[in-house]
Amino acid sequence: MKCLIVDDEPLAQQVIEDFINRVPFLEFAGKCSNAMEAIEIMQQIQIDLLFLDINMPVVTGMDLIASLTVKPLFILTTAYSEYAVESYALNATDYLLKPIPFERFLAAVNKAYEIFNLRKQTNAINTGKQEESGPEHIFVRADYQTVRIIVDDIQYIEGVRDYIRIHLTGKKPVMTLQTMKNMAEMLPRQKFIRIHKSFIINLGRIDAIERNQVIFGDKRIRIGDGYREQFMNRIKGEI
Numbered sequence: 001m002k003c004l005i006v007d008d009e010p011l012a013q014q015v016i017e018d019f020i021n022r023v024p025f026l027e028f029a030g031k032c033s034n035a036m037e038a039i040e041i042m043q044q045i046q047i048d049l050l051f052l053d054i055n056m057p058v059v060t061g062m063d064l065i066a067s068l069t070v071k072p073l074f075i076l077t078t079a080y081s082e083y084a085v086e087s088y089a090l091n092a093t094d095y096l097l098k099p100i101p102f103e104r105f106l107a108a109v110n111k112a113y114e115i116f117n118l119r120k121q122t123n124a125i126n127t128g129k130q131e132e133s134g135p136e137h138i139f140v141r142a143d144y145q146t147v148r149i150i151v152d153d154i155q156y157i158e159g160v161r162d163y164i165r166i167h168l169t170g171k172k173p174v175m176t177l178q179t180m181k182n183m184a185e186m187l188p189r190q191k192f193i194r195i196h197k198s199f200i201i202n203l204g205r206i207d208a209i210e211r212n213q214v215i216f217g218d219k220r221i222r223i224g225d226g227y228r229e230q231f232m233n234r235i236k237g238e239i
Contacts, residue, residue, distance in 0.1 A: 001026055003050075004032070005030070006038045007033065008053060013031045016100070025109075026109060029045055029047060034056055034059065035061070049072060051074075053077050073115060075094045075112065076094070076096065093111055094112070118146065119139070137149065137150055137151060138186050147176075153171065154166060155216050156205070156221065158198060164176060164179075191203060201214055
């Protein structure tokens with residue numbers, strides 16, 4: 001995995017670089033002290049894993065990640081613990097508090113390597129299939145694990161404050177710290193549609209539509225006023 005260090009503290013850069021060089025499956029690809037330098041490097045080199053300081057001048061680590069359309073895996077590094085919840089909302093692989101012990105660093109990069117390999121396997125499975133069909137699987141963080149979810153098993157997705165609850169056919173729901181917007185971007189648009197600020201549904205799992213409600217078994221979901229026209233146009237195209 002090619003690693004880039006983004007940190008405005010030279011000592012912190014050196015510690016992480018030394019740690020990277022001690023791990024066989026990591027490759028040191030560079031280091032920089034601000035977000036703009038990081039963007040330049042990522043435009044030239046494919047980076048698999050970012051070690052990203054949160055508190056940097058002008059553009060913070062959080063701002064950098066939020067600005068990227070295609071995000072590499074990233075591990076946040078900071079001296080402050082109060083950003084932990086926000087880091088998981090951005091799908092950070094891990095969160096390391098400075099000074100970073102090597103044992104804790106190793107646990108974080110092992111987790112990143114596991115996700116990296118799962119993504120490679122998924123990409124290999126999907127190679128050669130029609131792109132418009134979308135991914136067969138997605139991966140989310142839940143209960144301190146990376147959980148694989150089969151896209152076609154999803155009935156609907158429910159927003160619950162800072163979390164989302166993924167309702168599955170024949171399985172228990174999966175709760176993950178994620179935004180509805182990010183989840184919508186992960187799912188194939190031809191199969192899923194947002195019908196309410198708090199609900200994304202799988203069109204292929206609808207049992208019935210009654211007036212302004214969509215029915216999944218004994219669950220009824222109201223179609224939001226701002227989403228009704230788009231939803232009905234999609235349904236007309238399906239009939």
